[in-house]
Amino acid sequence: MTSIFSQIxxxxxxxxxxxxxxxxxxxAAVFAVTVVVAVLLSFLSMARGxxxxxxxxxxxxxxxxxxxxxxxxxxxxxxxxxxxxxSTAPGIARDANDNPIYSAELYVIVDGIKRTSxxxxxxxxxxxxxxxxxxxxxxxxxxxxxxxxxxxxxIVGAGVLREFEGFEIGKELRFGNTxxxxxxxxxxxxxxxxxxxxxxxxxxxxxxxxxxxxxxxxVLLETPGDVSGMVxxxxxxxxxxxxxxxxxxxxxxxxxxxxxxVIVGWVISFLMALGALAGALNTMYTSVSSxxxxxxxxxxxxxxxxxxxxxxxxxxxxxxxxxxxIGAFLSYIFMDGISTSTLGxxxxxxxxxxxxxxDLFINGVWLALIIGVVGGxxxxxxxxxxxVMVAFRQGN
Amino acid sequence: xxxxxxxxxxxxxxxLRLFLxxxxxxxxxLIYGTITSFQAALDAGVELSADDRLVSVNKINxxxxxxxxxxxxxxxxxxxxxxxxxxxxxGYYQDPRNQVQTFAVDKDTLLGVYTEIILTDEEExxxxxxxxxxxxxxxxxxxxxxxxxxxxxxxxxxxxxxxGKTVWQxxxxxxxxxxxxxxxxxxxxxxxxxxxxxxxxxGNYIGWMGVKTxxxxxxEQVIKxxxxxxxxxxxETETVPEKAFQKAxxxxxxxxxxxxxxxxxxxxxxxLVIVGNSMVLAVRERTAEIGVMKTLGFKSVRIFRMVLGxxxxxxxxxxxxxxxxSLGMIGLMNSVPAPLPTLIMDADVVLKAVGVMxxxxxxxxxxxxxxxxxxNIITALSRG
Numbered sequence: 001m002t003s004i005f006s007q008i009x010x011x012x013x014x015x016x017x018x019x020x021x022x023x024x025x026x027x028a029a030v031f032a033v034t035v036v037v038a039v040l041l042s043f044l045s046m047a048r049g050x051x052x053x054x055x056x057x058x059x060x061x062x063x064x065x066x067x068x069x070x071x072x073x074x075x076x077x078x079x080x081x082x083x084x085x086x087s088t089a090p091g092i093a094r095d096a097n098d099n100p101i102y103s104a105e106l107y108v109i110v111d112g113i114k115r116t117s118x119x120x121x122x123x124x125x126x127x128x129x130x131x132x133x134x135x136x137x138x139x140x141x142x143x144x145x146x147x148x149x150x151x152x153x154x155i156v157g158a159g160v161l162r163e164f165e166g167f168e169i170g171k172e173l174r175f176g177n178t179x180x181x182x183x184x185x186x187x188x189x190x191x192x193x194x195x196x197x198x199x200x201x202x203x204x205x206x207x208x209x210x211x212x213x214x215x216x217x218x219v220l221l222e223t224p225g226d227v228s229g230m231v232x233x234x235x236x237x238x239x240x241x242x243x244x245x246x247x248x249x250x251x252x253x254x255x256x257x258x259x260x261x262v263i264v265g266w267v268i269s270f271l272m273a274l275g276a277l278a279g280a281l282n283t284m285y286t287s288v289s290s291x292x293x294x295x296x297x298x299x300x301x302x303x304x305x306x307x308x309x310x311x312x313x314x315x316x317x318x319x320x321x322x323x324x325x326i327g328a329f330l331s332y333i334f335m336d337g338i339s340t341s342t343l344g345x346x347x348x349x350x351x352x353x354x355x356x357x358x359d360l361f362i363n364g365v366w367l368a369l370i371i372g373v374v375g376g377x378x379x380x381x382x383x384x385x386x387x388v389m390v391a392f393r394q395g396n
Numbered sequence: 397x398x399x400x401x402x403x404x405x406x407x408x409x410x411x412l413r414l415f416l417x418x419x420x421x422x423x424x425x426l427i428y429g430t431i432t433s434f435q436a437a438l439d440a441g442v443e444l445s446a447d448d449r450l451v452s453v454n455k456i457n458x459x460x461x462x463x464x465x466x467x468x469x470x471x472x473x474x475x476x477x478x479x480x481x482x483x484x485x486x487g488y489y490q491d492p493r494n495q496v497q498t499f500a501v502d503k504d505t506l507l508g509v510y511t512e513i514i515l516t517d518e519e520e521x522x523x524x525x526x527x528x529x530x531x532x533x534x535x536x537x538x539x540x541x542x543x544x545x546x547x548x549x550x551x552x553x554x555x556x557x558x559x560g561k562t563v564w565q566x567x568x569x570x571x572x573x574x575x576x577x578x579x580x581x582x583x584x585x586x587x588x589x590x591x592x593x594x595x596x597x598x599g600n601y602i603g604w605m606g607v608k609t610x611x612x613x614x615x616e617q618v619i620k621x622x623x624x625x626x627x628x629x630x631x632e633t634e635t636v637p638e639k640a641f642q643k644a645x646x647x648x649x650x651x652x653x654x655x656x657x658x659x660x661x662x663x664x665x666x667x668l669v670i671v672g673n674s675m676v677l678a679v680r681e682r683t684a685e686i687g688v689m690k691t692l693g694f695k696s697v698r699i700f701r702m703v704l705g706x707x708x709x710x711x712x713x714x715x716x717x718x719x720x721x722s723l724g725m726i727g728l729m730n731s732v733p734a735p736l737p738t739l740i741m742d743a744d745v746v747l748k749a750v751g752v753m754x755x756x757x758x759x760x761x762x763x764x765x766x767x768x769x770x771x772n773i774i775t776a777l778s779r780g
Contacts, residue, residue: 028673032666039662067553069492069562074459075553077597109457116651119644122457175456176630208460209630241560268427268659272666275423278416279670285412286677342650347459349648 043265
């Protein structure tokens with residue numbers, strides 16, 4: 001048995017050492033796989049970045065209530081009366097004065113200028129209650145200060161500042177015939193809330209003629225994840241036509257909006273992988289035919305055909321894996337951390353960054369491996385079955 | 397022996413290699429054809445915008461409302477031919493995930509402003525008469541299996557009726573087609589009046605206005621007149637040509653163009669290295685032969701032409717098949733019941749693709765062709 005392994009090892013080493021002779025053909029196979037893996041990982045990191053941004057916004061300890069079937073905060077609406085009824089629901093955490101902790105919120109879309117295209121884009125301006133600020137996880141003011149209740153003051157998410165023009169601290173914004181001042185910048189650790197402008201809910205109601213109506217309501221749960229008390233209240237009250245879910249569940253669903261990107265990415269990469277496979281086969285067949293004399297000599301010396309087979313297969317897999325590694329490296333360098341924005345479920349811009357997490361790399365490795373194995377198998381088969389005499393003649 | 401015969405013989409000398417390089421080219425053009433058709437369909441939204449049409453929206457953002465009283469004021473502006481107001485209904489069919497682009501419109505002026513909506517006379521008459529009429533586009537009708545005469549319940553994810561219900565009943569009176577094959581027929585239209593009288597939010601608000609001007613030359617003047625009318629009011633307007641509006645809207649989704657171009661670029665890079673390398677190899681293997689041909693009196697230029705012809709032929713065959721396959725792919729994508737734009741491979745796409753094939757043939761063939769051109773007979777024969 002040891003002789004088989006040492007034979008294989010000898011052939012593999014020989015093949016690898018002779019690679020420079022077939023430099024350009026080998027590089028062609030490597031580059032093809034590089035491109036395929038880079039394309040796949042770019043698409044996957046885009047979708048992953050988007051879903052992370054939205055999932056990061058959702059908390060298990062907060063419930064969100066929207067109008068039934070609205071599917072987004074923008075479309076939802078509820079009266080002040082509804083808010084009052086809901087605030088009495090069981091399961092809501094209470095503060096030191098035994099008041100339920102909740103934030104009734106509303107949503108106005110305003111224009112921002114996208115830095116990359118210089119075109120107008122939809123920016124969400126959210127009116128929150130003072131409690132609403134604390135209901136978000138990881139929230140902090142990173143520059144300036146919080147807005148003052150009752151005044152036309154806005155704080156702006158770090159993502160908005162990054163991707164859109166005109167929201168710097170101190171800037172005066174005009175919406176209709178109302179003037180607003182940017183007084184602070186907030187961060188929520190990269191989650192979707194950073195794509196928003198925040199201000200006082202009551203001020204939005206008056207300045208945008210919304211009366212006393214709201215759109216959504218957020219409550220702090222007594223027991224994280226447990227919304228059963230509220231669900232029961234809604235089901236038993238025919239006046240209420242609402243959906244109650246944890247914020248985590250709500251945003252997880254919105255994060256799936258870009259999941260079609262994953263499918264598109266796989267389809268395109270799969271097609272390209274077929275092209276790269278043709279390249280790998282081409283390279284390996286050429287490799288086998290250029291080594292025909294070598295293979296024949298080894299066979300004449302008593303090397304088994306298994307060693308010829310494995311030697312060729314290893315060469316192919318190695319080239320593919322090198323290509324895959326370069327592709328993964330390039331997409332990590334160039335794609336990971338790219339900041340961009342797209343339209344989210346609420347018809348507003350969601351700022352997110354491409355995220356190439358380690359579990360995504362595995363996909364690239366698998367794809368490269370498959371190209372290498374399939375691309376090496378048939379030429380290796382040919383190498384193993386090459387009759388010695390034919391091989392000698394071919395080699396000369 | 398004609399050159400073409402020689403080229404063909406050279407090309408088919410190694411069948412396996414021919415198949416593999418052709419297959420790589422095939423894949424690249426399959427991707428190219430499909431993606432450029434998709435891009436053309438996306439651009440069609442911008443390209444097909446009428447030059448004599450403006451969109452007038454709330455200056456804060458186009459999702460903010462405008463008072464309905466604006467419509468008549470805008471109609472009175474010099475240079476304005478017709479105005480249609482629209483509201484976003486937030487429609488969905490059966491499941492909230494199955495969204496339907498539903499617009500509540502001024503029934504009398506819709507067809508005058510949006511002339512690309514094509515109806516029969518009977519359909520048009522029924523649209524005007526029936527308060528609960530709904531016009532559905534050919535594409536969305538096909539997706540959902542709707543036909544004229546159907547009673548269609550549509551839900552709104554925004555509005556509700558006085559009794560709290562979010563479902564409205566409509567009568568399908570017409571399935572419209574587009575004036576152009578790429579006109580969007582995924583939208584449906586309902587009467588503003590029916591919508592406004594039954595929804596519980598109250599208020600006589602509209603979403604935005606589509607404005608048809610007497611001539612594109614008047615656009616600038618009309619834009620200024622409209623926006624000046626409402627300046628310093630709580631509802632200031634922002635009026636832009638429809639083309640600019642559509643463009644900004646697509647930009648909101650993201651830089652799709654860049655993504656698509658990158659994918660095509662990546663696909664071509666792959667075949668460039670694969671086919672280019674094969675060609676170099678193929679010619680190098682024939683060094684001795686080229687030496688013999690030159691000895692026999694074949695002119696260097698003729699050999700140069702033959703090598704280049706070989707790479708061109710390879711690109712055209714693989715590319716042509718790939719383009720054909722993408723035609724099938726497009727047909728497949730069009731038949732999927734999804735709210736995708738209608739994909740069409742027009743002459744423009746095909747011409748560009750042929751151009752790319754020729755360029756590809758040239759790039760992959762030029763290096764071996766030049767080396768064949770320069771090849772010295774003595775070196776060639778001694779090397780062989």
